[in-house]
Amino acid sequence: MAETIRTRVLIIGAGPAGYTAAIYAARASLEPVLLSGLQPGGQLMITTDVENYPGFAQTIQGPFLMEQMQAQAEHVGTRIVHDLAMSVDFSARPFRVTGDSGTLYMADTCVIATGAQARWLGLPSETRLRGAGVSACATCDGFFYRGKRVAVVGGGNTAVEEALYLTHHAEKVTLIHRRGALRAEKILQRRLFAHPKIELVWNRVVEEVLGGGQPQVVTGLRLRNLETGAVGTLPVDGVFIAIGHRPNTSEFRGQVELDDEGYILTKPGQTTTSVAGVFAAGDVQDKHWRQAVTAAGTGCIAALEAERFLTLEAAETGLAAAAE
C-alpha cells in the first residue's frame, strides 16, 4: 500500500524559490514538505561561478549555493523528499499530489516552484561546452567576458536584452538571428541597432560551437547562411543562447491558470494563483527577471502568503464554530 504524507505546506521544486519558501514556512512552524524533483537545485546546478547572489564576497559555485540552501531548509525543519510530482489535483482540499514513488501527498496549501528551463539549440557541441563558454544567462556569466568577443543567438526580447547587457563587459557582441527581422520590441531594437559594439548577423543558424582544450574553451561558431547555404566561421570566446525558456508546468495544466506560454499566472505583486491556497514562486511564474535572488524573493512571499492563508482560514473556521 502506497504511503500517504499529510502536510500543511507542500513545496514542489528545489531551486532558490522552493528552498526559500521552505525556510520561511519551517520557521513559521508549518513543518513543510518539499519535493525535490529530478534536478534538485534547479538551473543553478548547471551554473558554475556565481557572483551576484548577495552575501558572498568571494565567487561561489552554483551547486554550492544550492547545497547551502538545502542544508538551511533542513536545519530549520523542512522535510525534503526525493520524489517527483507526477500528477496533481487542486480541485478540492486538501490538495492531492501523487509522486513518482507512488506516495500521495495531501496538503492544505501548495507552493509551486518547479522553475523553467532554458531552451537550447540541441547541438552536441553546445552540450559539451555548456559552462565552458556556452551559457543561457548573460547576467550570470557576462562578467567573465570582459574585453572579449561574444555572440548571442536569438531574435526576441531576451536576446536583445542579453546583447545590450553584454556590451557592459565584452569588446564586441554579435547577435545571430535565423531570420531577417527581430521579434523584440521596437524600442529594444532601436537601442540594439544604435549600439556601436553590436553587430547583427541575419539569416544564420549555428551549426556547431567550436572549441576544446583542457580546460575547454569556446573559440568560435560555425554558421550557415539560410539564404545562400554558405558556411562560415565566426571567432568568439563565448556564446549566449537566448531562444526562450520553457516553464516546468506540464503537471499543472488544467489545475491552475497558465498564460499562453505555459507560465503560471499570479496576481501582480503576489504569488497567489487562480486556486485559493496554491501559490507559485520563481521562474515558473516569472518570465522576465529569472534571477536566483528574485526567485528566492518570491519564494519568501509564497511562504508568507501560505501562512497568512492558513491563519485566516483557521480564524474563519473558529468564528463559524463559535456561531453554531
Ligand code: NAP
Ligand atoms: P521569444 O520571444 O520566444 O524569442 C525567441 C527567439 O529565439 C525568436 O527570435 C526565435 O526566432 C528564436 N529561436 C527560437 N528557436 C530557435 C532556434 N532553434 N534556433 C535559432 N533561433 C531560435 O523568447 P524570449 O526572447 O526569451 O522572450 C520570452 C517572453 O518573455 C516573451 O513574451 C518576451 O516578450 C518576454 N520578455 C520580455 C522582456 C521585456 O519586456 N523587457 C524581456 C525578456 C523577455 P523567430 O523570431 O524566428 O521565431
